[in-house]
Amino acid sequence: MHQTDSEYASSVRKELIGFLNSSPCNFYAVRTTAEILDAHGFTPLDEKDEWNLEAGGKYYVVKNSSAIFAFIVGSGKVAENGFRIISAHTDSPGFKIKPNCEIYGDGRVVSLNVEKYGGPIMYTWFDRPLSVAGRVMLRGEDALHPVEILVDLHRPVATVPHLAIHFNRAVNEGNSLSVQKDMKPVVGYFTEQEIAEMKNSGGVIRRMLAVALNEGERYYNKDAKPEGAEEAPAVTGYSITPDDILDYELMLYPCEEACAVGVNSEFLQSGRIDDLSMAYCGIRALLDTEQQACEATRIVALFDNEETGSGTKQGAASPVLRHIVERLCAGVGEAPQDLYRAIAASFMISADDAHGWHPNYNDKYDPTNHPVLGGGPVVKINANCKYMTDARGAAVFHSLCQDAGVNMQYFVNHSDVAGGSTLGNISSQQLDLNGVDVGCAIWAMHSARETAAFSDHVDMIRTFRQFFV
Numbered sequence: 001m002h003q004t005d006s007e008y009a010s011s012v013r014k015e016l017i018g019f020l021n022s023s024p025c026n027f028y029a030v031r032t033t034a035e036i037l038d039a040h041g042f043t044p045l046d047e048k049d050e051w052n053l054e055a056g057g058k059y060y061v062v063k064n065s066s067a068i069f070a071f072i073v074g075s076g077k078v079a080e081n082g083f084r085i086i087s088a089h090t091d092s093p094g095f096k097i098k099p100n101c102e103i104y105g106d107g108r109v110v111s112l113n114v115e116k117y118g119g120p121i122m123y124t125w126f127d128r129p130l131s132v133a134g135r136v137m138l139r140g141e142d143a144l145h146p147v148e149i150l151v152d153l154h155r156p157v158a159t160v161p162h163l164a165i166h167f168n169r170a171v172n173e174g175n176s177l178s179v180q181k182d183m184k185p186v187v188g189y190f191t192e193q194e195i196a197e198m199k200n201s202g203g204v205i206r207r208m209l210a211v212a213l214n215e216g217e218r219y220y221n222k223d224a225k226p227e228g229a230e231e232a233p234a235v236t237g238y239s240i241t242p243d244d245i246l247d248y249e250l251m252l253y254p255c256e257e258a259c260a261v262g263v264n265s266e267f268l269q270s271g272r273i274d275d276l277s278m279a280y281c282g283i284r285a286l287l288d289t290e291q292q293a294c295e296a297t298r299i300v301a302l303f304d305n306e307e308t309g310s311g312t313k314q315g316a317a318s319p320v321l322r323h324i325v326e327r328l329c330a331g332v333g334e335a336p337q338d339l340y341r342a343i344a345a346s347f348m349i350s351a352d353d354a355h356g357w358h359p360n361y362n363d364k365y366d367p368t369n370h371p372v373l374g375g376g377p378v379v380k381i382n383a384n385c386k387y388m389t390d391a392r393g394a395a396v397f398h399s400l401c402q403d404a405g406v407n408m409q410y411f412v413n414h415s416d417v418a419g420g421s422t423l424g425n426i427s428s429q430q431l432d433l434n435g436v437d438v439g440c441a442i443w444a445m446h447s448a449r450e451t452a453a454f455s456d457h458v459d460m461i462r463t464f465r466q467f468f469v
Helices: 005-021 026-039 192-200 204-215 273-288 320-331 338-344 391-404 423-427 454-467
Strands: 043-045 058-063 067-072 083-089 094-104 109-117 130-138 147-152 186-189 245-254 259-261 267-270 297-303 347-351 378-381 409-412 434-439 441-443 450-453
Touching: 005 259, 005 267, 005 273, 005 454, 026 058, 026 067, 026 130, 026 147, 026 273, 026 297, 067 273, 067 320, 083 273, 083 320, 083 423, 083 454, 094 192, 094 204, 109 204, 130 204, 147 204, 204 245, 267 273, 267 454, 273 297, 273 347, 273 441, 273 450, 273 454, 297 320, 320 338, 347 391, 347 423, 347 454, 378 391, 391 434, 391 454, 423 434, 450 454
Parallel strands: 043 058, 083 297, 083 347, 347 434, 378 409
Antiparallel strands: 058 067, 067 297, 094 109, 094 245, 109 186, 130 147, 130 245, 259 267, 267 450, 378 434, 441 450
């Protein structure tokens, strides 16, 4: 049934909030995306299998449970029509729990030893209800195939308490923070007997994980599962103890859900908007256009570890996307040299959110190129090539926005302020693609609670849809 513009905007708003709430960390972002793709008839591919692909076929590949690549094979020859790629990333800045993380203090208070992941605005994490999500590894059938289970505690189990202003009267004049000293989350206080028992059984975290895994859903990887267990994801009758947990990758996340803010509810406020909002927009555009014929092969590439430089096997600096497009060409029966023709005929939109003009800090922004929230998609430009955008790429995106009936904005750094980089130019180390770096304008990038405009995401999806048809 055809939706009106307001109905479409309402559906995007609802889905975007749901996507953010169901994706407390990179692993859950990938699981949520895979479930959406499964519901739309996409076929999962395994890197260990031979790929035989069909024109018009819908497929996806998961890498290390934290990156996902969805594609629809084009109706034309790949060599002649190339790839239309939208890339984003699944990770966000925050705090990762270390091994042997329990710190036992006075009053039998237990805190956690954490490590900073990426570049979070640390003081935004104080005095919030925090939960834990990630993956847990158990012993499998052999040492090379551990069992992986995703876990989300779904409730506040920790907080990072601020020091009272009475002990630091200058706190509002600037406050230097130490991750090791200031950012340790407190998980509770316990009796001496409880602490002794926890120390003998792996600590607080492993005990909490075991309880959560025995009581909640279990999602096993496809490589291994406990002997006698049923097929993933539903597993019953398997009791996990703290000693069964070989290792874990766990992130803290704020428990507050994504919500609408503003007199007219025009703003989206949530953790992890950077960059899950762009991941959602790419997937939504792919699904919106899946029934429309396209000679080019459409790809949404959601990498991991952008916030730490992309230097992992599932990051944009790795050959993972290159391997996928190589196998895609081979899977439809084209010659090896056709890959290079396909790359020359391709275009990438690297989508990672942009800095929106802040009404309190006008002096921080370029005087003529500062995008505003609600002003439409943003093209990001840097003279020192921190972004992949050049005039050709910007012109392509500008034309797409015009064809979609969408306003476009530019972001350029204040000339005295150094900028960061993102997926576009990092991906170019593996694939010499034409492309452009874009995003939606947001406030408080890397805060525990970022803010964006709903309308910008609707307009970005419209532009992505134009790219995919």
